[in-house]
Amino acid sequence: MSDENSKYQTVTQIENLITTFKNCTLPRCEWNHTAHLTVALHYLIHYGEKQASDSLRDGENERIRQAIQSYNAAIGIQTTKNSGYHETLTRFWIHMVRHYLSVNQKQASLLQLTNGLIDSYGNKHLPLQYYSRDLLMSWEARNHWVEPDLRHLDVLE
Numbered sequence: 001m002s003d004e005n006s007k008y009q010t011v012t013q014i015e016n017l018i019t020t021f022k023n024c025t026l027p028r029c030e031w032n033h034t035a036h037l038t039v040a041l042h043y044l045i046h047y048g049e050k051q052a053s054d055s056l057r058d059g060e061n062e063r064i065r066q067a068i069q070s071y072n073a074a075i076g077i078q079t080t081k082n083s084g085y086h087e088t089l090t091r092f093w094i095h096m097v098r099h100y101l102s103v104n105q106k107q108a109s110l111l112q113l114t115n116g117l118i119d120s121y122g123n124k125h126l127p128l129q130y131y132s133r134d135l136l137m138s139w140e141a142r143n144h145w146v147e148p149d150l151r152h153l154d155v156l157e
Contacts, residue, residue, distance in 0.1 A: 006034065006118075007115045007118055007119075008038075008111060008114055008115055010111065011109075011110050011111050014038060014042075014110060014111070014114055017030070017035055017038055017039075018038070018039065018042050021035065021039055021067070021071055022067070024070065024071050024074035024075060026071070026075075028075050028076075028077070031071070031075075031077075033122065033124040034118055034122065036068075036093060037093065037097065037117055037118060037121060037122075038114055038117075039064070039067070039068075040064060040093055040094055040097040041097050041100075041101070041113065041114060041117055043063060043064050043067070044094070044097055044098060044101055045101070045105070045110075045113075047063055064090065064094060065085075065087070065090060068085055068090065069085050072084060072085055079142065081139055081142070082137075084142075085142070086141070086142045087141070087142060087143055087144055087145055088131075088136065088141040088142070088144070088145055088146050089127060089136070089141075091145050092127050092130070092153070093121075093127075095153055096121050096126070097117065097121070100116075100117050100120055100121065101113075104116055104117075129150065129151060130148035130150055130151045130152075130153060131146075131148050131149060131150060132149050132150060135149050
């Protein structure tokens, strides 16, 4: 499944993505927004909200951060001013996935939950409703959590 907002047909597809991500064998072309959402969902479901990422204000849990950085290093993705690991985006999306889970987790199978997440948050440009482009693309935001400058993160629709 390589299309950016494609839906999964089977749980096996989700499990394969998680396995190849963890083994650092997921092809770089498949490390897209949908894959990022799926990985965040997996970690939040399997390791618990507090272990996967501390609250945005307290922040320093390493599990998702380390997994992404390990994968990036293994396939040669370097963090530069324009690409690579992005702390603020990672934590923004963890917040969104956590919110999605709080509303949907009890009533859906893994397949429904994952595809529903893609339906709800498949727009990779959503952070720009909360951040100005200059702030979000700054070196500071790439390396450290920065608060949104356009809209509070508590405001979820």
